[in-house]
Amino acid sequence: MIIDLTPKAVTQVKKNLQRRGHGHGIKIGIKTTGCSGMAYTLEYVDGIPADNNYYNIEGYEDCMIVSEKQHEFILKGLMIDYVRKGLNEGFEFTNTNESDRCGCGESFRIKS
Numbered sequence: 001m002i003i004d005l006t007p008k009a010v011t012q013v014k015k016n017l018q019r020r021g022h023g024h025g026i027k028i029g030i031k032t033t034g035c036s037g038m039a040y041t042l043e044y045v046d047g048i049p050a051d052n053n054y055y056n057i058e059g060y061e062d063c064m065i066v067s068e069k070q071h072e073f074i075l076k077g078l079m080i081d082y083v084r085k086g087l088n089e090g091f092e093f094t095n096t097n098e099s100d101r102c103g104c105g106e107s108f109r110i111k112s
Contacts, residue, residue, distance in 0.1 A: 003028055003057055003065055003078045009091060010063050012082040017063075020044055025064025027054075028078070030071045035102040037109055038074070040093045073097075074110055 005013070017023045029041040048056050048066055055072075057065040067075055077096040083089065099111045 002072060002076050003067065003080065005060060005063070005065070006079070006081040008082040009080045010060050012091070013063050017044060022046060024062075025060075025066065027066040028071075028075060028080070029068060030074055033107055035107060037107060039107045040078075042080075042091060 013026055017025075023044045023046050025045055027041075027043045027045045029043070030038050031041050033039045045064065045066055048054055048064070053069055054066050055069055057067065074097060075095070079094045081092045081094070083092045095108070095110075097110045098108045101108045
């Protein structure tokens, strides 16, 4: 599997979709930003985009994961968890393709 979600992450996605009132899953992407160059994006989606530039990752009951095909080499091996640390909580991205992260932890570089 290219992207993996922990059971806690799947549960949180489903809760967020219920609160939202519609949608079928999440879209995971990459954007250029920060001092290290790239950051993960997570958006809620209502379905798979109509063009062929996206793929659907199977395996999560009632929780679709969509990503752009062009990001596959970066996202391969990505693990998404939902964590609580003190008063903070949110999705945490762990990727074996990362070489390092910036000091604030918002952006990353991939291995060459």
